[in-house]
Amino acid sequence: MAEPKARLRVFRGTEEAGDFQTYDVETYPGMVVLDAIHDIQAKQSPDLAVRWNCKAGRCGSCSAEINGKPRLLCMTRMSAFPEGEPITVTPMRAFPIIKDLVTDVSWNFEMAKKIPPFKPRPRDADGHWRMQQMDIDRIQEFRKCIECFLCQDVCHVVRDHQKKEVFSGPRFLIHLATLDMHPLDTLDRRDMIKKDFGVGYCNITKCCTEVCPEHITITDNGIIPLKERVADDHYDPVRWLLRKFTGNPRPNKVPAQPTEAGKTADVSGTHRVDGGHGNKGKA
Amino acid sequence: MAGNYETHEHDVIIIGAGGAGLRAAIEASSMGLNVGLVCKSLLGKAHTVMAEGGVAAALGNVEPKDNWKVHFRDTMKGGRYLNQWRMAQLHAMEAPDRVNELEEWGALFDRTADGRILQRNFGGHKYPRLAHVGDRTGLEMIRTLQQHGIHTGMKVYMECTVTRLLKAGDAVSGAFGYWRESGRFVVFRAKAIVLATGGIGRAFKINSNSWECTGDGQALAYLAGAELMDMEFMQFHPTGMVWPPSVRGTLITEGVRGEGGTLRNKDQKRIMFDYIHPLYANETAPTEEEADRWLALSTSGQMDKNVRRTPDLLPRDIVARAIHAEVKAGRGSPHGGVFLDIATRRTPADIKRKLPAMYHQFKELGDVDITKEPMEVGPTAHYTMGGIRVDSETQQSRVKGLFAAGECAAGMHGANRLGGNSLSDLLVFGRIAGLHAGRYAKEHANLPSLDAGEIQDAAQEALAPFNRHEGPNPFQLHEELKETMQTYVGIIRTEEDLSEGLRQLESLKERSRTIRIDGNRHYNSGWHETIDMRNLLIVSEAMARAALLRKESRGAHARDDFPETDKEHFAKVNIVSRLHGSTMEVAEIDLPPVPAEIKKVLEEE
Ligand SMILES: Cc1cc2nc3c(=O)[nH]c(=O)nc-3n(C[C@H](O)[C@H](O)[C@H](O)COP(=O)(O)OP(=O)(O)OC[C@H]3O[C@@H](n4cnc5c(N)ncnc54)[C@H](O)[C@@H]3O)c2cc1C
Ligand code: SF4
Ligand code: SF4
Ligand code: FES
Numbered sequence: 001m002a003e004p005k006a007r008l009r010v011f012r013g014t015e016e017a018g019d020f021q022t023y024d025v026e027t028y029p030g031m032v033v034l035d036a037i038h039d040i041q042a043k044q045s046p047d048l049a050v051r052w053n054c055k056a057g058r059c060g061s062c063s064a065e066i067n068g069k070p071r072l073l074c075m076t077r078m079s080a081f082p083e084g085e086p087i088t089v090t091p092m093r094a095f096p097i098i099k100d101l102v103t104d105v106s107w108n109f110e111m112a113k114k115i116p117p118f119k120p121r122p123r124d125a126d127g128h129w130r131m132q133q134m135d136i137d138r139i140q141e142f143r144k145c146i147e148c149f150l151c152q153d154v155c156h157v158v159r160d161h162q163k164k165e166v167f168s169g170p171r172f173l174i175h176l177a178t179l180d181m182h183p184l185d186t187l188d189r190r191d192m193i194k195k196d197f198g199v200g201y202c203n204i205t206k207c208c209t210e211v212c213p214e215h216i217t218i219t220d221n222g223i224i225p226l227k228e229r230v231a232d233d234h235y236d237p238v239r240w241l242l243r244k245f246t247g248n249p250r251p252n253k254v255p256a257q258p259t260e261a262g263k264t265a266d267v268s269g270t271h272r273v274d275g276g277h278g279n280k281g282k283a
Numbered sequence: 284m285a286g287n288y289e290t291h292e293h294d295v296i297i298i299g300a301g302g303a304g305l306r307a308a309i310e311a312s313s314m315g316l317n318v319g320l321v322c323k324s325l326l327g328k329a330h331t332v333m334a335e336g337g338v339a340a341a342l343g344n345v346e347p348k349d350n351w352k353v354h355f356r357d358t359m360k361g362g363r364y365l366n367q368w369r370m371a372q373l374h375a376m377e378a379p380d381r382v383n384e385l386e387e388w389g390a391l392f393d394r395t396a397d398g399r400i401l402q403r404n405f406g407g408h409k410y411p412r413l414a415h416v417g418d419r420t421g422l423e424m425i426r427t428l429q430q431h432g433i434h435t436g437m438k439v440y441m442e443c444t445v446t447r448l449l450k451a452g453d454a455v456s457g458a459f460g461y462w463r464e465s466g467r468f469v470v471f472r473a474k475a476i477v478l479a480t481g482g483i484g485r486a487f488k489i490n491s492n493s494w495e496c497t498g499d500g501q502a503l504a505y506l507a508g509a510e511l512m513d514m515e516f517m518q519f520h521p522t523g524m525v526w527p528p529s530v531r532g533t534l535i536t537e538g539v540r541g542e543g544g545t546l547r548n549k550d551q552k553r554i555m556f557d558y559i560h561p562l563y564a565n566e567t568a569p570t571e572e573e574a575d576r577w578l579a580l581s582t583s584g585q586m587d588k589n590v591r592r593t594p595d596l597l598p599r600d601i602v603a604r605a606i607h608a609e610v611k612a613g614r615g616s617p618h619g620g621v622f623l624d625i626a627t628r629r630t631p632a633d634i635k636r637k638l639p640a641m642y643h644q645f646k647e648l649g650d651v652d653i654t655k656e657p658m659e660v661g662p663t664a665h666y667t668m669g670g671i672r673v674d675s676e677t678q679q680s681r682v683k684g685l686f687a688a689g690e691c692a693a694g695m696h697g698a699n700r701l702g703g704n705s706l707s708d709l710l711v712f713g714r715i716a717g718l719h720a721g722r723y724a725k726e727h728a729n730l731p732s733l734d735a736g737e738i739q740d741a742a743q744e745a746l747a748p749f750n751r752h753e754g755p756n757p758f759q760l761h762e763e764l765k766e767t768m769q770t771y772v773g774i775i776r777t778e779e780d781l782s783e784g785l786r787q788l789e790s791l792k793e794r795s796r797t798i799r800i801d802g803n804r805h806y807n808s809g810w811h812e813t814i815d816m817r818n819l820l821i822v823s824e825a826m827a828r829a830a831l832l833r834k835e836s837r838g839a840h841a842r843d844d845f846p847e848t849d850k851e852h853f854a855k856v857n858i859v860s861r862l863h864g865s866t867m868e869v870a871e872i873d874l875p876p877v878p879a880e881i882k883k884v885l886e887e888e
Contacts, residue, residue, distance in 0.1 A: 014805075030527025030648065042758035046809025047802035051325070053493040056533050056644060058422065059328045075647055098464055099806040109326065109441075117434045118389035129386060130398030136391050140416065143391060143423060147327055182389070215643075265433040267326055269442045269464055 006078055007086040008036055012048070015097045021045075022086065027078055033089065034062055034073035037101070049100040057213060060148030064101045065090045070150040070211045073101075094152060094159040105149050106269060111168045113264040114196060115175060116256040120184040131183050139181050142174045142222055144214040151208035151218060157201045167198035170208035174222040180229065188253035190230050196258065199227055288470045288738065293319040293438070294724040296458060296473040297717070298445050299500065301329035302421070302706060303689025304479030305428035306381075306713030311477075311721040312435040319471060320432075321440045321460065323495050327429045330481050330493040331709065334421025335536035335640065337403055337413025338710070339703030340378035344395055345402045346410035346586055351375040352884050353409055358704060359885060360562065361407040361598050362668075362697020363838045363848070365513065365857060368877050369675035370695040374704070374711050381710035382414050388431040390423050392416055396584070404541040404581055407598035407701040409566065411581065418536050418640045424706060443469060445499070446814055447741040448476065448507040449733060454683035455507065456731035459741040463811065466804020468742055474727045475684045475720040478504055478671060479713065482690040483517075483822045485761075485815075487664035488769035491523055491534035497815040498822030500691035504671045505821055509680040510859045512693040512872075514669035514822065515829035516839045518700055519774045521546075521602035523663025525620035530648045532663040535623065535641060537702045539658075540595045542637050543578045544625040546606070547657070548614040554621060555594035558605035567594050578628075600699045600839045603662040607774055610661065620661030626654055662774055666705065667822075668696040668839065669829070672859055675875075678716035684723055684731075688716035698838025748813050754799035757812040764791055764819060772827045777843045781831045788827060792820050821867075825860040828869045832858055 006027050009020045025039045034052055041048050053059040055074045062073040067081070067088050081087050095103035123129055151170040152158055158169045168176070176193050179185055193199050206219045216222070295311045297304045300322035308320045322329065341354040355375035359366055382400065386392065392414045393401040402411045416423040433439070442463035449457040449470075457472040480500030484492025505511055522535040540546075546554050559567050568574040574593035580586060595602070606621050616622055625634055631654035635642050638653075645651040645658060670693040671680050678686045689709045696704060748754075771784030795817065800810045835849035836842050848854070856871040877885070 028528055030529035032529055032648070035529050038758075041808055042756065042762070046756055046758060046800070046812070047807045049806035049808055053324055053328050053330070053495065054333050055493075056333065056530070057647070058419075058640070059324075059332045059493065061324065061328050077648075102464075102806055105325070112430070113433050117430060120387060120389075127383075128399050131391075131394055132398055133394040136394065140391055143416070143426065144419060145426075146332070146422065179389075182391075185389075259434065263434060263436050265435070265437050265439050267433065267439040267441060269325075269440075269462065 009086045009088045011090045012100050014099050031078045032074055033076045049102045051102050060146030063148045063150050070153045072213050092153040107164055109267040111172045119187045121186050135183050139178045142178045150211045154207045154211045167201040170218045174218050177222040177226045187256040189256045194230050288468045290470045292472045293317050295475045295720045296471050297477045299479030301331035301481055302709030303713040305432050306710050307477045307717030308437050309432050310714045310717030312437045314721040316721050318437040320437050321443050323444045326439055326441050331421045331425045335418040336538035337415030337420045337703050338706035339412050340382040342379045344399045349410040357409050361699050361701040366697035367675045367694035377711045378707040385427050388427050390427040405702040406596045413703040418538050418638050446745055448503050449737050451731040455685045464806050472730055474724040477716045477720045478687040479689045480691045482667045484664050486768045486819050486823045488765040489532040490664040498818045502818035502821040507682050509682045510672040510861045511825050512672035512857050512859045514825040515833050516668035516698050518666040518839045519603045519662040520665035521606050522660040525659050525661040526618040543628040544623050545595050547622045548609050554609050559594050560601050616659045620659045622657040623660045624657040668700055669693050677719040686716040686720045688712040748798045748800040751799040754797035757798050757809050775841050775843050776830050781827050784827045788824050829858045832869050
């Protein structure tokens with residue numbers, strides 16, 4: 001029995017030049033878009049570039065746009081689309097294209113390095129740290145992040161306004177929220193959250209929350225409380241006074257310093273931000 | 284001299300950025316050394332992110348009777364006493380410190396009622412021992428290590444694949460690789476190298492592994508003169524998804540059974556009571572009644588030593604073979620597995636809280652609501668107990684300056700790994716490998732010299748497929764390899780099958796030398812696949828040859844023609860494979876003798 005066919009329009013090319021190519025693939029039960037891409041590699045275009053690792057929605061490697069929507073290729077069923085209509089697969093739009101469906105996401109790694117790391121208070125006398133499940137449920141939600149960068153892709157501040165210099169994007173705002181709400185952490189990163197990570201640019205459109213494959217309520221649970229805390233600190237007159245006199249409105253926390261240069265990793269692919277050895281050489 | 288190639292110099296190079304590689308890199312960096320970390324994928328995407336159920340460590344938070352000796356005994360028993368006893372001992376002793384250290388670096392484990400790290404039940408562990416974060420413990424671990432690691436000053440080379448190790452005399456001198464993006468070559472010059480490249484699951488058709496698990500480290504070490512050990516022990520995890528075909532093999536965490544999930548056949552009968560292994564008879568409930576009582580007690584945090592645990596939590600090799608036997612006897616589920624039922628055992632709220640990733644995985648990929656229906660499950664190739672043979676104290680291989688840790692190293696798990704013992708293995712031996720590689724680097728003042736001829740050969744080897752005008756497609760060849768391994772070197776083996784498997788591997792090896800690649804070197808998936816094929820073929824051959832030599836059944840290695848465990852000869856040997864000229868030589872070596880005080884620990888109860 002012949003299996004039903006599906007048609008895919010896949011972007012092929014680089015940042016400089018590219019076009020759509022149409023492929024027909026045979027479908028089978030439960031097939032996801034990543035299966036279709038693999039089928040194309042195996043039978044039609046072995047040099048088609050795509051990132052993936054787990055094929056189970058856990059690693060966040062296979063991010064792309066399907067019919068214009070940011071999604072994970074491995075968690076999108078072919079049956080979700082009307083039969084007979086071509087499915088269009090394109091790379092994430094907010095990042096430079098390396099080739100075909102693969103984009104240069106190195107900006108995200110630069111952002112990650114700028115965040116001053118976790119700094120816990122001392123352990124209890126018996127060598128443990130006690131935390132109630134209730135108090136960490138909220139941050140455990142944020143820690144589900146698989147770094148697919150789909151939220152970064154869809155956020156208009158990053159995507160349309162290209163505010164990458166001054167705005168960290170939703171992924172790193174929830175990372176900052178995690179640190180800020182961590183019961184053991186002792187650093188006060190609020191000045192940086194405002195100045196260096198640009199929380200003020202977020203105007204709460206919630207597009208990021210909508211695309212998050214981990215169903216993290218990025219905006220409501222992460223960014224809005226973060227905004228409130230930062231606003232408290234900067235605009236609340238009582239806090240402002242307290243700050244003026246004590247220098248620190250949060251007695252358990254000390255102001256964080258920007259990460260010292262030279263101490264952080266140099267994280268690079270060939271496509272590193274500063275160019276480096278990164279010319280796109282061909283054989 | 285590295286010719287015209289981009290060259291980087293480091294004291295220590297770590298190849299692989301999963302849990303083991305990251306932990307090794309952190310250790311070596313903390314010694315003030317100049318460390319480079321190379322990985323095939325983006326940082327934070329390694330196979331380790333997929334780990335679900337937890338990390339084993341005898342913290343004793345849930346059951347105060349737990350301690351390193353119990354953990355050590357469980358591990359040796361699970362490995363059917365073929366483990367390197369010293370590795371199992373170091374592992375059991377150091378795992379709690381490594382877990383606490385993760386907390387210090389920001390990891391947030393689930394908590395007990397009094398606020399400490401919570402621990403859950405897992406197969407083969409006598410007490411609840413797995414520190415966990417719902418069912419995404421691997422993600423928590425790798426994120427923590429990654430975020431801590433990037434502030435230690437190491438240099439990370441992402442999407443960069445190493446294809447050859449370089450040598451100066453009998454020691455390593457560096458590594459040769461290419462950037463995924465540009466296809467350009469890169470040379471690393473280093474005093475010491477740690478391999479942490481993970482497993483080889485992608486040699487099998489039905490597997491739970493990420494694309495990276497192609498045996499690279501094992502093959503790199505083998506080609507550089509190191510030995511592989513215990514390659515016959517390939518763990519088939521009992522519970523992979525069997526339907527729909529698109530997700531066949533995808534893992535269902537053992538945490539499901541730890542939380543009360545139970546295995547049933549098509550007649551709804553609980554199967555595991557019929558498969559209780561004599562080694563575990565004393566501590567396993569023989570009746571449903573007792574098993575259910577144990578579950579009720581253990582999920583409410585109470586323990587009663589007179590109530591024994593459910594046989595659903597027997598070690599993986601036993602459960603995988605039980606499922607295989609049920610299916611073979613015609614009592615399987617519609618798609619060739621058995622049923623795993625959590626829906627009738629726990630409330631929907633509990634299931635969603637304790638197993639959120641499983642809930643979503645089934646809902647989104649299988650249209651199954653696991654709070655209402657059972658899952659269909661079957662064995663899937665999952666973990667390689669075998670790997671690079673290393674010294675138990677230092678993790679150094681037979682090649683000087685070459686260390687290995689994590690899934691690509693052998694010795695810790697013997698014939699079968701207990702769940703949760705891999706994540707702890709990564710932390711414990713990642714640290715030890717980093718430490719000793721660091722010490723080795725400090726003892727050597729000068730960087731070793733590079734051999735231009737070796738580099739030239741490596742470049743030629745990598746480019747060869749571009750120079751051919753016709754030949755097979757690498758993806759299709761990989762499919763054939765997976766089919767061969769699944770059929771002939773799979774869960775139940777015979778001499779006849781293994782010999783046929785070896786014949787087919789030989790012909791695949793021939794054909795792989797004729798693979799042809801289209802396009803250019805720029806992010807060329809077909810080319811990358813070709814390079815992985817060389818490694819897969821090496822480790823597959825080692826697996827088949829070792830399996831042929833081990834004429835007994837033990838742990839993950841089941842021979843239909845030798846169904847008994849051999850207590851005389853094979854109980855005392857590990858099997859090693861090494862490169863001899865251009866052929867693979869397999870040999871038996873004696874297990875290291877167990878000192879009297881350790882024997883005593885093993886015999887205590
Ligand atoms: C679904 C699933 C669930 C699991 N759950 C658990 C669990 O609950 N508890 C537990 O203890 N274990 C679990 N495991 C097992 C455990 O996850 C693995 O054994 C472990 O993560 C292996 O880690 P590693 O650091 O050795 O290697 P990996 O995490 O596999 O990392 C390998 C690294 O090497 C790099 N690499 C590979 N080849 C090259 C090359 N040629 N050049 C450069 N870089 C290279 C890769 O890019 C990657 O960075 C699970 C496994 C799976 C698949
Ligand atoms: S809510 Fe904020 S972070 Fe999210 S997409 Fe909108 S502007 Fe971006
Ligand atoms: S927050 Fe969600 S969408 Fe954003 S990177 Fe993390 S998992 Fe992806
Ligand atoms: S391949 Fe890992 S999320 Fe899709």
